[in-house]
Amino acid sequence: MNQAMRRLCKLCLLAAFFVLAPPEVLAQTIAKGQVFDSTNEPVIGATVVEKGSPKNATVTDFNGKFELKLQNSKQVVITYIGMKTLTANASGNMKVVLEDDNTTLNELVVIGYGAVRKKDLTGSVVTVAGQDLAKVPVSNVTEALTGKMAGVNITTTDGSPDADVLIRVRGGGSITGDNSPLIVIDGFQGGKLTDLSPNDIEDITVLKDASSTAIYGSEGANGVILITTKNAKGGKTQVSYNGYLQTKKVAKRMDVLDTYQYVMSNYEYAALRGESALNSFYKQFGVFDDLYLYKSQKAIDWQDDLFGENTLSQSHNVSLQGGTEKTKFNLSGTYDYNAGLMPNNDFSRFAFLLKLNHDINKNLKFSMTARVNDQTANGQGTQGGTYKVRTEQAIYGVATKGLSGMITPDFTQMSDDEINEWQRANMSLAEQSEQYWRRRNNRGFVFNGALDWKTPLKGLTAHLEGGYTYGFNEVKNWYGSTTTQASYVGGKPLADWTKTNTNSIRESFNLTYDTKINKIHHLNVMAGQEVRSSRSNYSAMSANNFSEAFTAEKVFANFGLGTMQTMTGNVAADQNKVSFFGRINYTLLDRYLLTITMREDGSSQFGSGHQWGFFPAAAASWRIIDEPWMESTHSWLSNLKLRVSYGKVGNDKIGSTQYVQLYETNGGTKRYGVGETASSHQAVSTTLANPLLTWEKRTTRNLGLDFGFLNERISGNIDVYWNSTDDLLIQHDIAAPGYTKVWENSASTSNKGIELTLNAAIIQNKNFKLNANFNIGFDKSNVKSLANGLQEMTFASGWASTDNKNQQDYIVRIGDPIGLVYGWQSDGYYTTADFASYDDVTGAYTLKDGVPTTSLLGGTIGIRPGTMKLKDLNNDGVVDAKDITVIGDTNPDFMGGFGFSGEIYDFDFNVNFTYKVGNDIYNANKIQTSSRYRAGTYPNMRANMSQSNAYSYINPETGVLLKTLEDLAYWNEGGNGKSAKAMWSPFSTGDAVVVPTDWAMDDASFLRLQSLTIGYTIPSNITKKFGVQRLRAYVTGTNLFVITSYPGYDPEVSSYARNSSYSGLTPGIDFSSYPKSRAFTFGLNVTL
Template sequence: MNIALISVAMSFCVDASAQNIEDDSLKASVEAEFILDSTQLYVIDELVVVGYGVSRKSVLTGANSSLSAVQSENSNVESALQGRIAGLNVWMSEGGEMGEVEVTVRGGTSITGNNAPLYIVDGFPVDNISNLPVSDILRIEVMKDAAACAIYGARAAGGVIIVTTKKARGDGLETSYKSQYGFSTFKNKLKVLSPYNYAKFCYETAAMKSEETLESFISVYGSYDELAKYQSVEQNDWVDQLFGENGFFMNQSLLMKYKKDKTAYKISYDYNDNNGILVGQNSRRHNFGMNVNHEVSEYLSFDLNTSYYNKIQNGAGVSTEGSNTDARLRNALLYSPLNIEDVEDFESVSSTYNPIAVNNADYRKQTQNGVRGDLGVTITPVSFFDFKSQIGVNGMFRETDRCYGVGTSQALKNGNAPMASILNLRQSTFRNSNTANFYPLKKLKRHSLSLLVGEEFIKKKESYNQSESRYFPEYLNAEQCLANMSLGTPQPSNSAVLPNDVIMSYFGRAKYSYDDKYIFSATYRADRSSKFASGRQWGHFPSVSAAWRISEENFLKYSQVISDAKLRYSIGATGNNRVSSNLFQQIYTSPSDADGVLEIDGEYLSYLKTGEYKPNPDLTWETTVSRNIGLDLGFLRNRFQLTLDVYRNTTEDLLLQTKLPYSSGYTYMMQNVGSTENKGVELSLSVGVVNRKNFKFDVDFNIAFTDTKINSLGGADKMEMSSGWAGSEITGDYILEVGESVGRMYGYETDGWYTVDDFEYEDGTYTLKEGMVSDATLLAGNIRPGSLRLKDQNGDGTIDESDKVVIGNALPKHTGGLQLKFQLWNFDLAAYFYWKYGGDVYNANKIENTTTNKYSYRNMSTDVEGCWTYLNSEGGIASPEEMAQINANATMWSPIMTRYVFHSWAVEDGSFLRLQQLTLGYTLPSKWTDKIKLSKVRVYASANNLFCWTKYSGFDPEVSVRRATSATPSVDYSAYPRSTAFAFGLDVDF
């Protein structure tokens, strides 16, 4: 081949044509430059999507990262992003289809607010991209600093993720079909006591409680001497029964693209079917998409994008349920390991709940429909000016049907009678955007100037309605209850039309380049938000940035080693208004009483009550100022590429949820108080290690270091936050403190356990010796040998709130990813790793499964197998001398406690290295596919979450459930276990 410069209508360039091209050198024709190196073409410049436009990567002044190939092996967009881009953290709160995905760019800066990025799909802002099919995605851009994000102003403090979908390219018809089948398995289990150890432990618990309790136990389980019979009893593994199914999943997608003359079409369909490992849980999703682009003339063109999805999810969640009976994983761990027929009248002595029965009795079906459509018109009257107008709508309707059958927590609150509810949620967004691009210096050779001005109007509506009916006859199943709500006792409906969320914006950008060597850019955006009171609605977000392409200087321009070198700097502001729309004004709501009426002197009066938030008319924008300096390097004709960014973000006027005293009549108030600082370093490397005709080996590596600090809490030195997993028993288990980071865990330091030598013993009573620290007040029980001991930090002899200290930090020291790609002849092999180093996990499961609190005759984790015991070999309460001898080799305190306590033993290192995906593929030779009139055929096998190397003792270290706010991360409590998935796929291009 003898190619030096190719002007191509490559897929991305054409697909991005609907966007405004901000660089005048790209206006006449979209070019990508390649250089020939004997056997391999190396791209040295490419196009990337920026806010309201497209730019060459070589002249970017902001911190942007791109993902241009989203592999079809990924079942969802989020998993395709994990570990792929430096500074982009994608964490799964738990496994399963219903697990939330937490996405942050550079860690986020808000404390109790929303740190999620702004998502833009083909120019339209959306709340998330979880329902977007992977097969329809062409490219993803992640914008990190103010130079890249300030053009989006109000909602861009958490970064911006721009998704470009596939569109028609080239003349004629192109068709692609992708098919994938696979299964998932439960990878990791927590071990619980065997039937024999369980029976012995329950005997000891009963013996320590009272003689009456012990007699009740013996009547069901047998005497101490009879417990040996349980050694031959087979264990009933409730976790395996509840989560032991092999999940099945299937993906089918069809994409058709056609272009003729000046008209291009794209039609896509995607079907996803996923049956989870939890009994009864499954989801199905249909996606339809269409794009039409028509060039009426050289002066006028139209672009139409439409999409629709339907998603149905069946089955209740795991960790999102607040009650004891609804937490499936918890019930599976604590329920008796004995087969019920082995024990007579078990339910009469146990306060635990059968996990299978509860799971079967709890019905949940969620149906969601979404539609999006936008039309763009571009007018180009002269070569140096164009005008584009877009109008679009985005709608979502979601219905959630719940039926709580006999035995569930909701039914137990109502005489154990079934109850049902139907919740309908409606959201709609209208958007109109108008932009004008000017290129006044188009004809000058070395000077380039592009100007963009625009305005945007976005209006979001939301409403909901919930109907509920109770006391259904027990013989009705869930479908019958939901279809005949009048057969129960109807409750007052709960409905609301929320205030409109309206943003009116004006923005502009100017970019100047001299000889493609010195580039300067400035943006400005002004947003007016209806979420704030008059006089506080406007936010102003400017940015300036510059870049120096060192490689274009004469001393480097002809270097055979350094092919690209660019230094970047930016500073600017972005905003955050992600709070409810009614926090600045007084809101009244219907009461939650059964009838919604108040009885006064025999008369019944309807009434309204104030909402839980006290109005704050001074509420306004949260503003983040971002500073970034970056270096882009390319060596050996870009076979080796390096990007280094150093940044510092400061956020003022934090939108902070503060708790109010009960006497105020309110629960919370949203205020602009405090500030945070976020700084870090990001490094990305891309290396083409081997580039031969029949063998290629590429390595992509990224690592990010992030440090967040609280500079102010609005006058307070510290503020305690509660995760809420244990209700009111554990409060203030996280702390915010000026000068420290977010995510610090606050509790007691474990100090072993009390021994016999710590007590005076007389007539069966143990009394702490003088000078010994007492935990009795905190643990709400009698302190005896074997009791958990906590460290007395202030030396006052009593353990109380003043002895709490920081015992963990959820924030990791660094995160990163590694991608290895091989190609040998027609075979391809890819391995994707990502990791987190540092960052503790709050293992609440560990606390609950080693504490007898709340439940009688519950099972425990195997952590307690070496715990302190009070029984002698005959099953009686040991004397002090016997007890000391029996427990000489104990490995843990006695779990017989009457309340939960958060202490350092439950905080574990959450570091991990995960092999997220391993894929082996084979592409059929063209001499075979040509014979059957096919362009390309590829088959592959892949495995997801194949290995996770970690010291964490729980199911998985990547977990963050029961989060009351962003300030309480990394809690592991009854989370849906992550599974390992194996898939086999076929990709065909016609």
């Protein structure tokens, strides 16, 4: 009875609830569950919305979980960037798996002052995601970018830890100007890629045609690289650690003469110079009959001494991101240490990034970015200079210490040169390098703040942005008591110190109006203005006579204790720019797109009346795939879009005062009275002013096709472009009284090219994924006109200082590309058949009639058998300046990269290749290390210059000099079975000059395995037990092999590209280049 009563009461209460409860309570359903991606990883920050009620929404937490009370529907819509939207029935225990959206056509792509959907792009743009960069563990982001973008040529000039990186987008168009692209980091123009840690990068976008770059006007001529650092994200605070340890070793060594070959070579060199030189040789190495003893002596490996040890580098990055619904933050700190191959040579960096987003209210948002970096480079690298330890010394360093390594010599019986040679032989290159101390420090701070306001007018938004950047650069050089510099000032240490400070400010404001009309028309209009200003100052001082007991650090801490030699300083003229810009994007029927871009810049780089430049561009695209008549192809064709663009951009990258007369201080002394002198200074003009200077103007034309198949499983694009640059800012020599140079707008160039990019998601299964990518770029440039009607201009690389027979070893001429090497063509070497006789009295060899002669080679002893033979191109019987011609082209025929990536269960892999084909390298190392004369008293040489391989003037059995034509023919030209494969040392006795010939030009085509990474992610169901959301370990090999015929350390080199007075005109030189390393990296990625 009691049970019956209780059941009746429950039924009554339940009935009352249904009668009295509000309808919305009765209809409520709770959707609760977890969202995963295709790899079964939780999706953080996915949006869950009640279907039909967009205001009723939530986001998934750090574990991918969500809970949402539904009111009007029993379904939820789940979205996340890069994944397909999913509608699911609500329940209290949902497991939702979002599929990857391979189409990616709706992804936003960052462009100048905005972003557009990828499908709506009308210009030539390529983007690399930060997650792809992270797959290659490097401290310099350019290393991860190499080979990933068609038409973007990235060359690391050498292997030093702080090596310069040259970036060229579609070749560049300037002659004596700077062809580097504009770098824009989080909207701030003029940054450096080396300022950023790769871990802090969200994505990198390269704008290549004027439709994309014209919004940057005068600075968009050479392309634009837009870098977006990782954005702030809300939710539970997430802590991530990315770090690695890296061991490096030199990737390649040069073969040099062994000990016996070395002493035989230098014996010949001494014998040819005469009795005095031969006696000095005997004191150092012994008499000829004893030289065979060196066959059993191991050669000194100076390459091992200078860069033979394995080095250890490391990188550590810690980031925190999270926040509330209104305030989100991202804080990151990075420490990188990159050890160089040479002793006392390294690069370190501290970098900090803070990004903050705050919603002041629903219509007003504030965002800010602050970056701090501190970089220090220690050691010489390739910035050695004439008297410092340079890498080629590891090749021509003595192979043996000779008798000095066995006995203590009698210095009283030795000349100063012999004593210096003995000291040099007994001091290692590593010890010498410690005497040349160098430190470069760069510090910088960047702040950028912005307000975004959604105005009351529907579709109208306002963006206000301001920023400040500060940069400090300091270079210190100290020369110890054993250096050549110290020997000039009494053997006391000396030092020099330079500092540069730069301050820049920027303000930008723009309005954007976005509206749709009748679902047919879509209009987006943006207009804005920008003001930028920068100022820099420079100071330099030098002092000598420091105490030998002082270390380098103590010298710079007590610089005043030295004897001051120079002290200079200046404040550069302000560089100011005012800009107005706008862009119109119009879309009809979501398939016909038009973009019009305009910018007007006013620059302080030019004089009155020439300060303003207007840069317009237009582009159109047609989404063919969205035409109704293409619907039948959608089962296999997912994207087909045609693009065309035309526009003009500018370049003002010259000094800020070239339009006004320049003067420099010329110091000297004057005598006043008897025996008294006083300093005197006068202003001397150096460059003729040109008040008519104006902008370089570059016109770009681009035709592109984007395509995709099988829902973007296969995708890509092909672009054809034609660029022309007019009114080039070119500096050239003039013959005006008191002036040497002038800047003028008086040249033009053009370049054409084709680019192809392919991407494929080959296999996309749950436990196995395989992706592939490929890109290739062809670029051909030529000069259309030069200053004052000139047909050609020549330039000096300067690698050989003053002893180059042809100082102007590069040429720019109409109809040809920039980067051509200028010199003589070689024709093997002179043989005895080229000579009529030998005079035993004078030691002269007489050429036969009809055999071309030359005064360029032979030195003080004249042309003889074995001497390099040059081609007489004009057939006048004499090889001279009239026979100079183009001997090499440093431009590649094509270049690019390809790679593969994928996942197998919990393992992942990534492999990247890069390649260049058809470019030459001006191998100055080959010249330097094949000469006995240029590298000191007893230099070593490359192995191919051994007496058994090269033309020789010594009887190897007796040590007697070979003089007659008959003897030389017997021992070198097949008489005894030897046929010399290499000429006699190309720089003869008494002549150290350089003769640039095609013998020194080498094909630098290569295929490089840039990186190979294998990683393993521990399953999350294991790591979460320890409070770790994700734990991945990986190993990476970098520069694992290079397939090339180039005989130098590495075919990708340009050691004098920035040292020349004309940085863009002398590329592709390899002289004392820092060898590149092969690296193995072991790293961890941890998310808490």
